[in-house]
Amino acid sequence: MQEFYQKIVNNLSAHEQLYLASLILNNLAEKKVMVIDESDTWTEEDQNDLAAFSLQYSNEVAGNSEELV
Structure with missing residues (x-):
């Protein structure tokens, strides 16, 4: 996972990283993940x-x- 972050996510712009984070969090909310x-x-x-x-x-x-x- 760390390697993926360094190769892919780290190279995204701040806007793209925030958009990706939003997609991930919305997906987790839909799955009703128990935190x-x-x-x-x-x-x-x-x-x-x-x-x-x-x-x-x-x-x-x-x-x-x-x-x-």
Whole structure:
């Protein structure tokens, strides 16, 4: 791939390179290529845990002794 870039793409004008990039990106969009790694997304449980921890921590920082969770 690097050799192709050096021999072909590198010799194109800036306008031609942008046009080629546009064609490639549009093609990927049509194929609906998944670029987001779903394993890195937060589940609803993760979000609830974060909210509970945040409330508890803010309560501790504020100096309140009552538990919010």
